[in-house]
Amino acid sequence: METAIERVLLTEEEIKKRIKEIAYEIKKDFPKGDIILIGVLKGSVMFVADLMRALDFNVTMDFMAVSSYGNSSETSGIVRILKDLDFDIEGKDVIIVEDIIDTGTTLKYLYEYLKARNPKTLKICCLLDKPERRKVNIEADYVGFKIPDAFVVGYGLDYAEKFRNLPYVGILKEDIYKK
Numbered sequence: 001m002e003t004a005i006e007r008v009l010l011t012e013e014e015i016k017k018r019i020k021e022i023a024y025e026i027k028k029d030f031p032k033g034d035i036i037l038i039g040v041l042k043g044s045v046m047f048v049a050d051l052m053r054a055l056d057f058n059v060t061m062d063f064m065a066v067s068s069y070g071n072s073s074e075t076s077g078i079v080r081i082l083k084d085l086d087f088d089i090e091g092k093d094v095i096i097v098e099d100i101i102d103t104g105t106t107l108k109y110l111y112e113y114l115k116a117r118n119p120k121t122l123k124i125c126c127l128l129d130k131p132e133r134r135k136v137n138i139e140a141d142y143v144g145f146k147i148p149d150a151f152v153v154g155y156g157l158d159y160a161e162k163f164r165n166l167p168y169v170g171i172l173k174e175d176i177y178k179k
């Protein structure tokens with residue numbers, strides 16, 4: 001598994017430290033807690049779990065599943081809702097938690113989709129941001145790390161469903177996806 005990794009971009013320790021800082025920013029914005037974290041499956045699972053544990057107030061979680069990528073490493077531009085929310089978010093403080101913003105297509109769609117349900121506030125938190133790749137005008141309120149334009153895996157992120165269990169974020173070797 002590790003032989004497919006070109007190099008480690010973010011270590012387990014760096015991720016842990018940054019999540020604590022993000023939790024602190026969120027606590028500043030929502031001192032009373034009672035927020036809903038909406039994880040976007042499956043890439044954000046590790047991030048949501050760790051972020052939630054770094055928040056020492058009432059917080060609930062829900063998940064959505066969308067598809068835009070299929071099995072390849074390039075976006076199709078088409079967003080499909082595969083699993084919707086279990087809870088009503090009207091009047092609630094909501095944060096969408098994503099693994100990565102690439103072109104921005106997925107988040108833009110999700111943001112508008114959830115906004116239409118009238119939450120009190122709707123914010124975006126993403127672990128990774130590839131600003132160079134942006135095609136749609138959308139920015140996250142909380143960003144873990146800005147990263148260069150390379151295909152990354154680990155800490156929830158996959159290539160063809162593999163590598164999600166790596167504890168760090170690493171750059172995938174090009175020959176793995178350029179066959």
Ligand code: XMP
Pocket residue numbers: 043068069075098099100101102103104105106107150151152153157158159
């Ligand atoms: P868009 O282009 O809609 O894409 O912002 C966001 C989704 O694309 C996936 N993605 C990646 N997945 N390594 C991955 O494992 C990457 O480098 C990468 N870039 C984009 C991801 O699922 C994200 O939610």
Ligand code: MG
Pocket residue numbers: 040041042043044098099100
């Ligand atoms: Mg994703």
